[in-house]
Amino acid sequence: EDQVTQSPEALRLQEGESSSLNCSYTVSGLRGLFWYRQDPGKGPEFLFTLYSAGEEKEKERLKATLTKKESFLHITAPKPEDSATYLCAVQGTRDTGRRALTFGSGTRLQVQP
């Protein structure tokens, strides 16, 4: 069974204080690892897909990295508008036919001015 564990559950940062969110996973065979951002009362918004260990993707202040067991979402010099819940998900080869993702419970990030 595929599993995703995210830590910490919640993180409070000061504006400009860089940090990282962790996503540990076990999967039958990794097709892709996905990061989403979710604002309160809204649906998850797709950020990145990572396919293989060593891959990195960047978008503004966010950078996602991948190893064989975990992924990190690095947030550099965050701003209050980066406050959201960040979700990690995996798709294993078992689920390729149905395109289903296994999600973690998310990290709630709050960036204070």
Next chain:
Amino acid sequence: NAGVTQTPKFQVLKTGQSMTLQCAQDMNHEYMSWYRQDPGMGLRLIHYSVGAGITDQGEVPNGYNVSRSTTEDFPLRLLSAAPSQTSVYFCASTPGGGSYEQYFGPGTRLTVT
């Protein structure tokens, strides 16, 4: 493109009532899914479809029914609502081919009393 749309945004039901949550996408995506999101549990797959006329069960299908008569629409039916079905429901779609990322609708918040 409107992307993935869901209606209604909020709904309150009494135990035993039935209703249909609507989902539509205008991106000509092949795959569609329904998830429920509960605090601390992440997103869990209810049902999914790999194309018009083809549906199957996910991890938590009991009490729900789906159909997919067109590529665009994927309604979720609650047959006899129970308080345990109080949740936020998200519909998602995936292009297919070599794409695995899912694109989510805005969600329906359902309360069953």
